[in-house]
Amino acid sequence: MSTLTICNLSKTYPNGVKALDNVTLKLENGMFGLLGPNGAGKSSLMRTLATLQEADLGSATLDHIDILNQPADIRKVLGYLPQEFGVYPNITAEQLLNHLAILKGIVNNSQRKTLVAHLLDKVNLYQKRNKSVKGFSGGMKQRVGIAQALIGNPKLIIVDEPTAGLDPGERNRFYNLLADVGKEVIVILSTHIVDDVQELCTKMAIMNYGKIVYQGSPQNAINELKGKVYQKVVHRDNLEDYIKDHRIISNKMVGGQPLIHVFSEEHPKNGFKQVNPNLEDVFFSKINSLNITS
Incomplete structure (x- = not known):
């Protein structure tokens, strides 16, 4: 069981926008929904946890790892699917995952081949492994994105706006995959789509103007309005x-x-x-x- 602790995290951009305003959260294994309108600060929080930008104030730790001061250590146990998951042109799904596995330090050829095959099977793309990723549908590309996020047995997986642009069938397949992944690690699902959180998450937070305006379970929040x-x-x-x-x-x-x-x-x-x-x-x-x- 892992624990992610975020305390008073703050970030103001040079243009004066306060993207993070004393954000405090505590997360454990399972699916956690981060809900908010566009511009609420969700992506800023995700990018900070993914070590892609620095915070001005506050702290964030995953178990014993100081995320803000030990970026190399957190990257070893982090899976990240950004809002825009770009792919190399004219490369197959198998080649892409193999390349990304090398970048994550898996240098043993046999071990890497077994891992890539396992991940492609897990996301139901093994039969498409020799197809060019650029020809995949949006949902298939997102499944490749989840596969690459699982390389290295991460303790924390960050998924930023994963279902935007997916048709209902692809969205349901993606829901099932995320729910399966979220059984054993911390998965943060950042989205502005309410159905994503309602379908997948037992715990959630709502963010607006850089602040956490609600934290708890979706059902408890609904009960407040009954x-x-x-x-x-x-x-x-x-x-x-x-x-x-x-x-x-x-x-x-x-x-x-x-x-x-x-x-x-x-x-x-x-x-x-x-x-x-x-x-x-x-x-x-x-x-x-x-x-x-x-």
Whole structure:
């Protein structure tokens, strides 16, 4: 069992943007969802943990390894699938993994060949091992990305926005693969897609403007909203009035008209219907700073 401890991590970019604002988290083996809108600071946190950028303040340790001061040591036990996983042109899946295994220090030819075959089988690409990766679908490329992240038996795997652009079938295959990987190591799934976290993670955090605005289980967060979420389809011309009069969690277009979700301790009447809250309601309630508590 490994433990990742992040304490008061802060990072301000030269342009003045505070990407990380006293981020504190404690993670153990399993799938951990880091949810937030684009620009919330998720990728900055992932890049810092992956030793691709430095923090200004704070600390991060994986068991006995000081991530910020021992980058070479953490890289030995780190698997990283960035948001954009580039591939070499005209190289097969087998060649790519073989090359990356050499870069990770696996120099024994027989050992490396066995490992590459095992990883390709694990991500269900062994039959495609001699095909050029650049011709793979988005989902297949992401599976190659997970395979390379597993080289070297990592203790920590960071996966940044892995399902963006995948069709529903590819997304489900990727979910199953990640769930399998997450049984034995710490996997951080950084995403703005609520369904990713709801499908995969028993623990999560929500990030906004560089801060952690919620940490706990998805179900506990949903339970906080139970009996307090109402919805109504409203006319677009009247939306501003509803925003003034109600605590709007979210609104989205349905059939050309806004469908609004509001938080209320009492039934707001006026055509509103009580609905069971979901993780999307939690997400928007937290990033819209409604400070909702049970």
